Amino acid sequence: MSIYQGNIRKMRVATNNEHLAQYQLPVGEQLIEMNPLISTQIKVSFDNQIHCVHCQSLTKKSFNQGYCYRCLMKLAQCDTCIIKPELCHYDAGTCREPSWGEANCLNHHYVYLANTGTIKVGITRHVHDNVSSRWIDQGATQAMAIMRVQNRLTSGLVESALKGFIADKTNWRTMLKSQPGTTNLQQLKVELLTQIEDQLDEIIDEYGFQAIEILDLPAVDIYYPVAQYPDKVKSINLDKDLNFSGVLQGIKGQYWLLDGDRVINMRKYSGYSLNIETAE
Known part of the structure; x- marks a missing residue:
């Protein structure tokens, strides 16, 4: 088992020679190689801290996928x-x-x-x-x-x-x-x-x-590391569900696909401080 802790960023993406999407999740100063985790158990908990992805300040609410309100209003991006x-x-x-x-x-x-x-x-x-x-x-x-x-x-x-x-x-x-x-x-x-x-x-x-x-x-x-697609889509909201766990059945776009037809947009939670436990 591996444990990672820190503020996350959007997953880094690339493709291999077969145009299979390759994913890495930045967590603090570490990178989680996500493709090898498909079909394994994963556990995530949110510790109720969000840091702006630009200025790093603590913010109660994230805007525009990771910015504090001040940066939202002043940054050209x-x-x-x-x-x-x-x-x-x-x-x-x-x-x-x-x-x-x-x-x-x-x-x-x-x-x-x-x-x-x-x-x-x-x-x-x-x-x-x-x-x-x-x-x-x-x-x-x-x-x-x-x-x-x-x-x-x-x-x-x-x-x-x-x-x-x-x-x-x-x-x-x-x-x-x-x-x-x-x-x-x-x-x-x-x-x-x-x-x-x-x-x-x-x-x-x-x-x-x-x-x-x-x-x-x-x-x-372009191909994606997906073992099984959901029949329906049930979105996980970290602001309401501070913890979730399950089998990671695939990754597509910036979404994790988990068992039970659950999905989560990881990019949406850029700047959130998470504890992530993986089976590898």
């Missing part, structure tokens, strides 16, 4: 434009942290299609070897980058155009219930680009030919 990039206001001179915006928003972004149980559009800053960690965080079983754009604002404008024809949200309950069927993302890309051709032309007219680059990349299949 917590501003509304992070959720709605088409509202980026850097050029207006009102960015909360201009240096952060320059480092994170004024660089290339990718627009992608993903299968998370339903087909969705999204944006990400990084695609490495045709895979983005964001796709794994969302539990996508297929994904494909379709455009590279000049900055976050442009990515939001393109995403907004695509939202007229395709969803931009992941239905987490659908994502967790089963392995979805496959979709021809290449064909869908062609159809969608035709549908938003006029909007793309408007963006290029305003921001220049370098604003948008259509990519010709293959779709990627």
Whole structure:
């Protein structure tokens, strides 16, 4: 048996050569290798302490997956434009942290299609070897980058155009219930680009030919360490259920899947101080 104690962060993700998602959970200064724990017993208890993931201060309530209220209100990474990039206001001179915006928003972004149980559009800053960690965080079983754009604002404008024809949200309950069927993302890309051709032309007219680059990349299949999917989804709430234990039946997205159809979004509890006992 192993025991870990400390404030957790969102699980670190990667894929191996077979595109199987690999997970590590940061707990204090330690990392738990999660894949080997599938089908084993795990026990978790929350000690009623939450520390902001940015300033480390003790907070009674967590906002936006780990921030205290003060950081929620002052950090650029917590501003509304992070959720709605088409509202980026850097050029207006009102960015909360201009240096952060320059480092994170004024660089290339990718627009992608993903299968998370339903087909969705999204944006990400990084695609490495045709895979983005964001796709794994969302539990996508297929994904494909379709455009590279000049900055976050442009990515939001393109995403907004695509939202007229395709969803931009992941239905987490659908994502967790089963392995979805496959979709021809290449064909869908062609159809969608035709549908938003006029909007793309408007963006290029305003921001220049370098604003948008259509990519010709293959779709990627992603697999998850899941021994058994839940028939129903019963969400564990650490603020109400301070302790839980059971067999870890799988991990998908940022969720643990436990026996009894129970699931928990570990990213939601970033900054929570937990005691975790594992069988290994």
